[in-house]
Amino acid sequence: MDPKEKFREILREGALRFSAEELTLSIERPANPEHGDYASNIALQLSKRLRRNPRQIAEEIAKASAPALAATGLFEPLTVAGAGFLNIRVKPEAKLEVIRQVLEQGKDYGRVKTEKEESIQIEFVSANPTGPLHVGHGRGAAYGDSLAKLLEFAGARVTREFYVNDAGRQMDILALSVWLRYLQMRNMDVPFPEEGYRGDYVRDIAARLADENLARKADFSGALPDADAEIDRLIDLAKRTLGDGWKRVHRFALEAMLADQREDLAAFRVSFDQWSSEQALHDNGLIDKALRLLQARGHLFEQGGALWFRSSAFGDEKDRVVRRENGQYTYFASDIAYHLDKFERGFDRVIDVWGADHHGYVPRVKGALEAFGLDPGRLEIALVQFAVLYRNGEKLAMGKRSGEFVTLRELREEVGNDAARFFYVLRKSDQHLDFDLDLAKSESSDNPVYYVQYAHARVCSVFAQIEGWDFPKNLSLEPLKSDRELLLAQRLAEFPELILTAARERAPHSLAFYLRELAAEFHSYYNAERILVDDETLRSARLALSAAVRQTLANGLSLLGVSAPEKM
């Protein structure tokens, strides 16, 4: 057991005499090294309850805990400081043991073993298959994938899922757009509606559509002034004109887009265990089933020809339509069925990663779960804020309508996968992200990705000097005595706990910050001390420390989907 946990455990024992209640013991690492390696404010917490002098309480706990602490052999004597803080210093040799641990555990250093692994489903990206992924999806992808890896590393069984919105009007509009481009390529004079998808990718798909039976003439005259109505008119016209051909266009367009997104994500090192289809929810009757269940529980009602879910009974602002007057299910109806299905598949916990613009949907989806009698607390919704790109200090215009949006692919090609992945998680997910393209591209110390990777490459290059050398059997860490060396060892020891916290808080960004800090401390050490010294025992010890740093950097980078290069 590592010293911090041991300290916590013993203090808890010592504090029992004052309070039988379960205490949350927060053990801090003081910023000021004068105050030891770990500090506890337990006496201050107790003083509130007991209305007693905290300093006195601290003295008593210190006295009670002293024998147990001494028995571990890990610590210097406990001291009472300030208003009643309990400070403790770990013996250097105990601190250094982590180096051996890192080297033994290798790629698994930091992995948390849990007694019972929680099964978690995490759904992310879930972009409409109506266009290429853009930089907003990229952030969801980077966040979701890193979080999934973190959760796994922290002992959970994780299923990554992409929900494909392959049913509904948006897909129809894509299919229509493809067909119209297809006709245009055959020199047919057809209108292209305002609301159609105008991107070049639509032309690309149309060009690959080798099905001459779709070149049918249709009467396009009689355009409607209302853009929405016009689209519906055209979709209807296409369906009537093409018959079965409509399904072929639809399917072709869908598969082309899915392939594009899948390939893009794979290149971004993001993969999924399952792609779930919205259409399948319709086809398999899951939507009917879910609505019947709600009906049976008395949560649906009809009004104005439509079917409504009484979400206002579960904290939503108002009730929501699940089946429109025209008989069509709303997107929300699919979502209800999908979320019911998620829990019926047996996950302990479900995490949805959504764009922050969808936050208004949280109450209704949670409300639906509650209506099913499920605990809405088992569904977590992580809202990821928008990413805004900057070039030369200028904000880049974005917007689907204008067709000017920057795709994830363009971003990856411009700054590289490593920089993109790292930059995306360098901010708290619920914080707007200003993505500085110039900085992400710069091959300089300004660039935090290179900074961390460079620390890794530096260690590799030291080992490259002594190719063939191996650690002695009786490796001694004792020669490591400098403050920098002890600090590094302690930083390494923090890694497993950081993993746990980052996973629990769903906060990959804290891992990115940790890595930057570890890299900084190594760079500082590297500049201050020479690793390849003549003294063999000292050299071996320093090499061991360096190798442990390298391993920890590599493990952390891998969780963020960033490579750990040997040379740069």
Next chain:
RNA sequence: GCGCCCGUAGCUCAGCGGAUCAGAGUAUUGGCCUCCGAAGCCAAGGGUCGUGGGUUCGAAUCCCGCCGGGCGCGCCA
């Protein structure tokens, strides 16, 4: 108008009850390569943590008001 998120150094952001919490990067200024990679290091200046109250022994952190910014409030997806 209502709801959610966010206001911390010139800029981009961590910290989100603990005194030992005013921090990082960047920018600015000044130093460090006959020596394992200078994509690096060392140092300096720079902030009443938007604002006004409240709770507390203690508030950047929790609560309320106000100001400023983002997003959302469809029988759209």
